[in-house]
Amino acid sequence: MSAARRYKDITGGMTDAVARMRRSDIEVAARLESALPEMEEAMRVAAERAALSELGVGLQWEAALESLWGEHWMTLRPLPRPDRRVAPRDLDYLDAVVAKRYETLVGLIRRRPVLGRR
Numbered sequence: 001m002s003a004a005r006r007y008k009d010i011t012g013g014m015t016d017a018v019a020r021m022r023r024s025d026i027e028v029a030a031r032l033e034s035a036l037p038e039m040e041e042a043m044r045v046a047a048e049r050a051a052l053s054e055l056g057v058g059l060q061w062e063a064a065l066e067s068l069w070g071e072h073w074m075t076l077r078p079l080p081r082p083d084r085r086v087a088p089r090d091l092d093y094l095d096a097v098v099a100k101r102y103e104t105l106v107g108l109i110r111r112r113p114v115l116g117r118r
Contacts, residue, residue, distance in 0.1 A: 050088060060098055061079045
């Protein structure tokens with residue numbers, strides 16, 4: 001086989017491979033484009049859910065601070081920033097944990113004797 005023939009065979013194989021890759025890329029792009037509206041909707045729902053969770057936690061934090069306002073010995077701090085690594089599927093559980101801890105705090109404040117406060 002001549003060098004020219006080998007060159008043509010090699011470049012022809014590369015041309016075929018590039019054409020297959022382009023067809024595959026077009027198919028993948030079409031699948032991704034068709035899935036895009038569903039993904040955008042899921043992201044919108046997740047963002048809404050995260051915003052609701054953030055609002056709820058903020059309200060409970062403010063209520064907790066109000067409950068502790070008379071505790072002069074305690075250093076009250078601002079609300080920590082949200083952890084953006086939390087998966088949206090975990091928000092219901094974490095919201096329940098926050099609510100339970102708030103209820104525990106309020107229960108402890110209510111049970112404390114009035115005369116024991118300074």
